Amino acid sequence: MTKAKADIGVYGLGTMGSALALNLAEKGFHVAVTNREVEWIANFVQGAGPLGSQITATDTLDSFVSALKTPRTILFMIPSGAPMDAMIDAVLPLLEDGDTIIDGGNADFNATRRRFDRLSGTGAHFVGMGVSGGEKGARHGPSMMVGGSAHSWQQLKPMAEAIAARFEGDPCVAHLGTDGAGHFVKTVHNGIEYADMQMIAEIYGILRDGAGWNAPRIGALFEEWQSGPLSSYLIEVSAAALQTMDPETDQPMVDVILDRAGQKGTGRWTVIEALKMGQSASAIEAAVGARGWSSEKPTREVAETVLSAGTLPAEVPEGGDLESAFLAARILAHAQGFRVLAAASEEFDWALDMARISEIWRAGCIIRSALLDDFAQAFRDELPEGHLILAPAMVATLAKTIPALRRTVAAGVALGTPLPALSASLAWYDSMRRGRGTANLIQAQRDFFGAHGFERTDQEGKFNVDWPELASENS
Structure with missing residues (x-):
């Protein structure tokens, strides 16, 4: 019997990726998984125990992408920087309009903004998602900070809210803004x-x-x-x-x-x-x-x-x-x-x-x-x-x-x-707590040696003054 298509894919079965994949499976989602080191995959599925029925293991990027429902949601839990850029190069040709790539690592928000812009116009979407709570949080309920398009958030929201930590019933996850907002908040x-x-x-x-x-x-x-x-x-x-x-x-x-x-x-x-x-x-x-x-x-x-x-x-x-x-x-x-x-x-x-x-x-x-x-x-x-x-x-x-x-x-x-x-x-x-600080002296110093100008408390505009010459300046 062929398994149904997966709701989400998790690429990267390190500590955090494995924990999030199990969390998703436990909440009833069908999860496709894969890993660069393919020998990790069988061990992960075996360790999943009864949750293994919710997991589809794949050993190539092509089969991983093919195992997902469309529009696809793919969570990458891999090192930031060059590995993420290389992964975008590899996966982008396999994606279709509406598919979403999520970087769940600790990424520099400037790189997230650049990747978001890179995918704009391709039909695919890029999400930077900060995940906090360590291994236990990822497994049983992390706090997640999401940045990306409204489309990608609507696609991700049911799964993100299901696996998030809760405070008095409120899921500790939110869409905070576009491009790098999530990674910046993290x-x-x-x-x-x-x-x-x-x-x-x-x-x-x-x-x-x-x-x-x-x-x-x-x-x-x-x-x-x-x-x-x-x-x-x-x-x-x-x-x-x-x-x-x-x-x-x-x-x-x-x-x-x-x-x-x-x-x-x-x-x-x-x-x-x-x-x-x-x-x-x-x-x-x-x-x-x-x-x-x-x-x-x-x-x-x-x-x-x-x-x-x-x-x-x-x-x-x-x-x-x-x-x-x-x-x-x-x-x-x-x-x-x-x-x-x-x-x-x-x-x-x-x-x-x-x-x-x-x-x-x-x-x-x-x-x-x-x-x-x-x-x-x-x-x-x-x-x-x-x-x-x-x-x-x-x-x-x-x-x-x-x-x-x-x-x-x-x-x-x-x-x-x-x-x-x-x-x-x-x-x-x-x-x-001081309405009057000491930066007035700093402004005087800057104007004294560099003619940078200063503002006055009693008049509008920018001012300079002819400061006295110092003996040391003539020696």
Whole structure:
């Protein structure tokens, strides 16, 4: 008996591709699968167990495409960059009008926009879809951020909503805009993730190095935070990791892990794109920088023996103070991320819905947290200047928690415990809350040495001034 045509094809049976294919099959969809390394295919089907009846295995690109219902929906879970471009070259001649290609990897949104434009006019459609939640999320319910045409979304929507994570019944997936919108939102999600992880690590650091707490004690504190406004997947992960013991040494697992963190580039992309648009996501920048500094382990070991700390007496804040400090910093880091999204939405004409983005991040993704429900509501209400930190609920929360963030950063500075992301968040808050900053002096400096001109507070237009000559300029 010949199997019916498949509802969707999944090309790429690595960790994420396999998990998504099984998720689709479990939700009742017929899935065609294939893989560049064909020997993986049989193992995948065998491991699918009873779900194997929902799967059609193919070993060539031609047979894979032929196994799909038209208009076809094909999800590629392959490395970004050149492999995706090569795959488009190979599959495009096999497609028909209305077929949709989906790139579900962590792609640079600029490349997604280019691929979207390349397929325009061919009859086929290109979708960039950010998928968050890791292997478990992909298997049981990820958060997905979709960018592409309205046609491709209508084709994909029933399947995407069926496999997505749900928050109180609401599927955590949305069509966010055209071309690279989905991949850009996923990039900023990852940037916020960098900041969140770094700030948690900084609080761990000040308790470990400043207060002398061991890892399990810090983990127990984080576990307590899970019952309050800081409840989140990353706090849950951190609490569990800190309380896990190494069976080989009977030491806390984190104490035998090398303090050198890797990165795949999405956090860096967030920073680059923010700066290109004239924004500064300083908490994310600090987190990306801290990962870079962590890689210089030999230098840090030498520096520890020769560089003076110059520390001052200080007390590490209590757990409640640290909880409030992190709450303030987490709000600020998210606000920076949303500001970058708003700038991109205007730059690329995406009309991003910040409330909906907050909602689809409430379950399934790595940065899911209790705060996202509050953010969604803030965006749905009247939002002064479109800025999250000016939402009445955020203003009230920050008023209560900023003093604790000040005390925490002050203690870190005095004790010589690095808090780059927490400090950056506070500095940004202090910059934004001042109606009169110090850029007037910078404008004076620029005009002094470069005649760049400046604006005045009392007159319209652009001005220059004849600044005094300096003795050093004549020597």
